[in-house]
Structures are given as C-alpha cells and as structure tokens.
C-alpha cells in the first residue's frame with residue numbers, strides 16, 4: 518500500500534527532491550569531474566513564469582554544454598531558475614542531513630544525443646540533467662547581482678526582459694564535489710527523467726539579494742499581489758535509491 522506522498526506521481530518510484538543523508542551516500546571512484554562549458558552569448562532572456570524566474574538559453578547547438586561526471590555524453594543548457602523561502606530558515610528543495618538552505622539554483626540541461634528536442638527529453642529516461650547549487654546567507658555575490666538588478670523588470674507573472682550576456686558558471690562553487698542520484702522534475706509534469714547532480718558546497722549571497730527574490734510576484738499585473746516565496750516542493754521518499762558521491 519502506498520502512502521499519499523508516494524502517489525504524488527502515478528506510482529512514482531524516483532521522485533525529487535530528497536534529503537541527502539551524507540553517511541548513506543556511496544563514494545563512486547568511477548565518477549569523473551564534471552566539465553562545464555557555458556557560452557555567455559547563448560543567454561536569451563529572463564522571465565517570470567508564475568512559479569519562479571527563469572533565464573532561458575539558446576539550445577539550438579552544442580554551445581553551452583556539460584559533460585563528464587556521471588554522464589555518458591554531453592547535455593545542452595536550456596534554462597536555470599531558483600527556489601526560495603519567505604525567510605532564511607527554509608527555501609531549498611534538497612536537504613543535506615536535514616539541513617535546509619534559504620535557496621537553491623537549478624540549471625536544467627537536456628540530452629541532444631537521445632532526444633531531438635527539450636520537450637522530448639522531458640519524457641525520456643535520463644533525458645535531463647539538473648545541477649543543483651545551494652545558496653547560503655553570507656557575502657554579496659557580484660555575479661548574481663547582474664541577475665538581481667533585472668528582477669524588477671519581471672516582477673509580475675508572464676513578464677520578460679532581454680538578458681543578452683550572462684555566464685552561469687559564475688554561480689558555480691569552485692569546489693568540484695557533488696552527489697548524484699536518479700530523480701524527477703520537481704514541478705509538473707514531475708517526470709522521472711532527471712539525473713540530479715547536487716553540488717556539495719553552497720555559494721554565498723547576501724540578505725539584500727535574497728530579499729530581491731522575495732519581491733517577485735506569483736500574480737499577473739492587475740491581480741491582487743501574492744509574493745513569490747516558498748516555491749519549493751516537499752521532500753519525496755528515497756525508496757530504492759542510492760545517492761553516489763564524487764568525493765570521499
């Protein structure tokens with residue numbers, strides 16, 4: 518008998534997010550270093566989709582790609598977005614030993630070798646790779662500030678602003694360590710097509726930068742304002758999965 522959280526997707530057995538228990542993760546010496554090559558000119562625009570704000574990339578060629586790590590081939594960057602809380606005490610989707618971070622960055626990539634489009638890859642086993650980076654309260658993040666400065670222009674749902682040159686590599690921690698596990702999208706259609714790569718080390722952002730996220734709205738212009746906060750999915754059962762680590 519499945520409880521209701523396990524029925525979140527018709528019989529889902531590999532749902533995300535999860536709580537990563539550091540001591541239960543298994544070091545895998547075959548995991549390679551993750552290789553990231555993003556071309557800043559593939560950045561297109563930022564938009565508020567009523568759930569988060571997303572930065573979309575031109576994925577019509579192998580210009581912004583990741584490879585290595587647990588991956589068999591290269592994957593193209595499609596978009597990145599964040600999840601965050603109303604206050605600093607919560608906001609991330611994944612947890613590490615039940616520790617929650619105030620926010621989490623997701624960089625969504627798709628497999629152009631086994632799929633002919635992003636839309637197709639969403640439905641494919643291992644069609645997607647999402648890199649997760651935790652955000653913690655600390656020093657001002659100069660690279661993030663360029664993004665934060667554009668947020669007032671996408672305050673309302675379905676607003677968009679051009680964002681022509683941005684290198685998301687500046688949002689990566691320098692530490693190469695990561696965990697990886699097989700999971701799902703954390704928003705509909707919740708498909709179980711994602712290889713998750715969760716970076717061990719968070720990046721630091723300051724209070725003002727987090728508060729700028731919280732000034733975005735779920736609602737469209739003219740509607741009663743609802744602040745865009747707490748846009749994270751609850752933890753899902755690990756079930757029959759092992760989280761692998763790239764580090765001892």
Ligand SMILES: CC#CCNS(=O)(=O)c1cc(S(N)(=O)=O)ccc1C(=O)O
Nearest residue numbers: 596623625639647701702703704705706
């Ligand atoms: C149809 C369809 C779809 C999924 N799109 S997404 O993979 O970019 C995505 C992925 C994620 S997450 N949190 O699973 O990486 C969240 C949000 C989105 C999104 O479109 O808004």
Ligand SMILES: [Zn+2]
Nearest residue numbers: 598600623703
């Ligand atoms: Zn996400």
